[in-house]
Amino acid sequence: METYDLLVVGAGSGGVRASRVAASLGAKVAVVEERALGGTCVNVGCIPKKLFVYASQFREQFERGRSYGWQADNIRFDWSVLRDNTQREIQRLNGVYGRVLENAGVTLLQGHAQLLGNGRVRVNDREYTAGRIILAVGGWPFVPDVPGREYAITSNEIFSLPELPASAVVVGGGYIACEFASFLNGMGVETHLVYRGELILRGFDTDIRQMMLEQMKGKGVHLHLESDVTEIKSEGANLAVTLNATKLLSSEAVIYATGRKPLLDDLGIENTSIELDGNGAISVDQNYLTAEPNLYAIGDVIGRMELTPVALAEGMDLAHRLFGETNGGPGPVDYPLVPTAVFTQPNIATVGLTELDAKNTGVNYDVYRASFTPLPLSLTTSTEKVMVKVIVDKSSDKVIGCHMVGADAGEVIQGLAVAMSAGVTKADFDRTIGIHPTVAEEFVTLREPVS
Numbered sequence: 450m451e452t453y454d455l456l457v458v459g460a461g462s463g464g465v466r467a468s469r470v471a472a473s474l475g476a477k478v479a480v481v482e483e484r485a486l487g488g489t490c491v492n493v494g495c496i497p498k499k500l501f502v503y504a505s506q507f508r509e510q511f512e513r514g515r516s517y518g519w520q521a522d523n524i525r526f527d528w529s530v531l532r533d534n535t536q537r538e539i540q541r542l543n544g545v546y547g548r549v550l551e552n553a554g555v556t557l558l559q560g561h562a563q564l565l566g567n568g569r570v571r572v573n574d575r576e577y578t579a580g581r582i583i584l585a586v587g588g589w590p591f592v593p594d595v596p597g598r599e600y601a602i603t604s605n606e607i608f609s610l611p612e613l614p615a616s617a618v619v620v621g622g623g624y625i626a627c628e629f630a631s632f633l634n635g636m637g638v639e640t641h642l643v644y645r646g647e648l649i650l651r652g653f654d655t656d657i658r659q660m661m662l663e664q665m666k667g668k669g670v671h672l673h674l675e676s677d678v679t680e681i682k683s684e685g686a687n688l689a690v691t692l693n694a695t696k697l698l699s700s701e702a703v704i705y706a707t708g709r710k711p712l713l714d715d716l717g718i719e720n721t722s723i724e725l726d727g728n729g730a731i732s733v734d735q736n737y738l739t740a741e742p743n744l745y746a747i748g749d750v751i752g753r754m755e756l757t758p759v760a761l762a763e764g765m766d767l768a769h770r771l772f773g774e775t776n777g778g779p780g781p782v783d784y785p786l787v788p789t790a791v792f793t794q795p796n797i798a799t800v801g802l803t804e805l806d807a808k809n810t811g812v813n814y815d816v817y818r819a820s821f822t823p824l825p826l827s828l829t830t831s832t833e834k835v836m837v838k839v840i841v842d843k844s845s846d847k848v849i850g851c852h853m854v855g856a857d858a859g860e861v862i863q864g865l866a867v868a869m870s871a872g873v874t875k876a877d878f879d880r881t882i883g884i885h886p887t888v889a890e891e892f893v894t895l896r897e898p899v900s
């Protein structure tokens with residue numbers, strides 16, 4: 450029976466990083482993967498999504514170009530070119546991940562891993578033992594039990610559809626639903642976003658959510674709030690979607706983006722003492738240790754923050770804790786200061802507390818906010834706006850939240866996240882000279898609090 454110091458289940462963002470780093474620290478490592486290398490992010494997540502977002506922006510850009518003197522006539526979009534080029538890029542990245550593992554000396558075991566307990570794992574009828582095991586098995590789209598759910602597709606299918614649908618109903622109001630509705634709308638698909646709550650993007654700052662709602666409407670997405678899908682039926686070439694048992698929508702595709710569930714199918718957790726939390730995620734302590742000795746879990750499957758950089762950071766932290774020297778690693782993940790972006794049109798990006806968080810935690814705070822038409826759009830008929838918002842703790846002058854809606858918001862907020870990790874104050878913002886004319890300079894020219 451082959452024995453390893455570390456056996457990692459899942460070669461996605463977290464698993465590849467943990468394996469590679471552990472091997473570089475001298476451990477004998479194997480990683481098990483049953484699908485394609487790179488996991489969700491590379492194959493059906495961040496990468497194809499962002500490429501589709503880029504693709505969807507050209508239509509507006511061509512239109513805006515007219516106000517700058519460019520004539521671009523007979524523009525048309527060929528879905529198959531985007532889809533095939535994207536799939537080629539994914540295959541290239543699969544290869545890169547394979548070489549990364551090989552160069553690090555990590556053994557790749559292709560197949561489904563099943564835990565047998567006491568450090569034993571079965572892969573394709575062979576048994577392996579390991580001193581430590583890390584579960585980095587990620588998640589899978591969750592589709593609620595609605596009559597006709599078999600007609601719906603999810604983020605797993607959308608990037609390889611044979612044809613771009615002429616119309617689509619996207620269900621959900623979180624990251625994926627808003628991003629998908631935005632890129633489909635940008636590609637010219639008649640897009641309906643169906644959300645059960647009253648305001649999309651729960652958890653983000655309320656001003657940002659409100660503004661995003663307006664921007665999506667302004668760009669032509671049909672929003673159906675406080676609406677639940679009660680049935681999906683096949684109706685000729687289309688699907689008939691019933692909302693709240695009364696309203697009917699007809700579209701070529703129905704895309705569910707109603708969250709993801711930890712991928713624990715046939716993993717053999719019943720052979721261990723692993724415990725799950727109320728959302729079905731694996732419970733771990735501050736060292737990523739499950740209730741079973743020497744069995745750890747990281748990434749989406751622990752349900753802390755389902756983001757690639759978080760899975761990477763957890764993987765790196767854990768590998769160092771297990772095989773590195775004391776204080777050699779990056780240290781624990783600073784979850785409250787993890788920045789994030791939603792790649793809608795325009796983008797949203799955020800780091801730190803929302804205004805509601807600040808209120809709920811009892812901080813005495815000031816809000817600085819500006820909303821304006823960005824210079825590149827001043828010659829055009831676009832109604833797109835930018836919003837920047839900064840929340841400051843009055844007692845310490847520390848910046849505790851930065852939020853933005855606008856083109857490339859993630860590129861701007863990334864730098865502000867560095868500043869916030871370093872404990873930046875509003876006085877530091879005020880002292881900083883802007884780069885003119887940019888959108889980002891607005892963050893350092895906010896002088897008067899709005900509340």
Ligand SMILES: Cc1cc2nc3c(=O)[nH]c(=O)nc-3n(C[C@H](O)[C@H](O)[C@H](O)COP(=O)(O)OP(=O)(O)OC[C@H]3O[C@@H](n4cnc5c(N)ncnc54)[C@H](O)[C@@H]3O)c2cc1C
Nearest residue numbers: 459461462463483488489494562586587748749755756757
């Ligand atoms: C549509 C979409 C867009 C996204 N966009 C972004 C984004 O823009 N930015 C961002 O930061 N995050 C984004 N995410 C989230 C990001 O993809 C995840 O947070 C990240 O991939 C989690 O990494 P992980 O290592 O935990 O799991 P995964 O990357 O999901 O990897 C888990 C791997 O384990 C394998 N596996 C599972 N069970 C077994 C088993 N029993 N045996 C063998 N192998 C197994 C799976 O096949 C998979 O390859 C997006 C997600 C989706 C779905």
Ligand SMILES: NC(=O)c1ccc[n+]([C@@H]2O[C@H](COP(=O)([O-])OP(=O)(O)OC[C@H]3O[C@@H](n4cnc5c(N)ncnc54)[C@H](O)[C@@H]3O)[C@@H](O)[C@H]2O)c1
Nearest residue numbers: 593621622623624625626706707708709755756790791792
């Ligand atoms: N840009 C990014 O970084 C990015 C992009 C995509 C996904 N992600 C990650 O992936 C995770 C999963 O994305 P997601 O959009 O699927 O999840 P999400 O949690 O962001 O949103 C799920 C949405 O589905 C709704 N919903 C849940 N159950 C429902 C039901 N039974 N009926 C109707 N609506 C229901 C929720 O109210 C919510 O609006 C995200 O939380 C995020 O961490 C990140």
